Amino acid sequence: GAVVSQHPSWVICKSGTSVKIECRSLDFQATTMFWYRQFPKQSLMLMATSNEGSKATYEQGVEKDKFLINHASLTLSTLTVTSAHPEDSSFYICSASVWAGSTDTQYFGPGTRLTVL
Amino acid sequence: QKEVEQDPGPLSVPEGAIVSLNCTYSNSAFQYFMWYRQYSRKGPELLMYTYSSGNKEDGRFTAQVDKSSKYISLFIRDSQPSDSATYLCAGGDYGQNFVFGPGTRLSVLP
Numbered sequence: 001g002a003v004v005s006q007h008p009s010w011v012i013c014k015s016g017t018s019v020k021i022e023c024r025s026l027d028f029q030a031t032t033m034f035w036y037r038q039f040p041k042q043s044l045m046l047m048a049t050s051n052e053g054s055k056a057t058y059e060q061g062v063e064k065d066k067f068l069i070n071h072a073s074l075t076l077s078t079l080t081v082t083s084a085h086p087e088d089s090s091f092y093i094c095s096a097s098v099w100a101g102s103t104d105t106q107y108f109g110p111g112t113r114l115t116v117l
Numbered sequence: 118q119k120e121v122e123q124d125p126g127p128l129s130v131p132e133g134a135i136v137s138l139n140c141t142y143s144n145s146a147f148q149y150f151m152w153y154r155q156y157s158r159k160g161p162e163l164l165m166y167t168y169s170s171g172n173k174e175d176g177r178f179t180a181q182v183d184k185s186s187k188y189i190s191l192f193i194r195d196s197q198p199s200d201s202a203t204y205l206c207a208g209g210d211y212g213q214n215f216v217f218g219p220g221t222r223l224s225v226l227p
Binding site for chain 1: 153161162163205217
């Protein structure tokens with residue numbers, strides 16, 4: 001149980017185009033979804049936190065107009081990288097959290113590798 | 118000072134060895150602690166999830182939390198080459214705001 005999927009798993013695009021990444025919780029309804037970015041040999045960097053039906057909360061230094069997050073339902077969140085540039089090339093990972101008893105556990109998606117040419 | 122610190126490694130051990138992975142943290146509000154394993158080019162998978170101080174065992178893995186010294190450990194017994202990965206620790210406060218360490222790269226040599 002508690003499977004999180006991401007689509008696409010990898011994408012290559014030209015500079016200036018926009019790319020949408022989907023994050024789905026397949027067998028549970030997520031309280032909250034998180035978007036992370038990972039640079040090579042570095043840990044996950046939290047970009048934003050989103051709750052269904054409300055605006056995402058972005059971490060300091062993350063451009064909200066650059067990384068658009070839509071949380072349409074309890075099982076789907078999307079991250080759109082607008083006007084992508086080569087420096088946006090990275091591994092983007094989402095996670096979905098669910099309450100089980102008194103604890104909240106995050107389950108991570110497999111990640112999406114974005115390469116901007 | 119970063120909130121969660123780990124030795125990035127790489128750590129190389131022979132197959133069958135006991136591996137000890139460690140993290141220190143600075144936020145005394147942390148109540149929850151996690152260990153993730155991340156294979157190259159994959160999303161991190163949750164290995165262990167613990168609350169407060171104490172030990173938790175799951176198969177070959179044992180997680181220890183010492184809140185008095187703000188020190189968390191992950192032990193891997195009978196290590197296998199398939200355990201070669203990056204291990205991330207994370208601490209979280211009661212609001213479930215987690216902070217990840219930078220990860221330790223582990224290589225188990227056959």
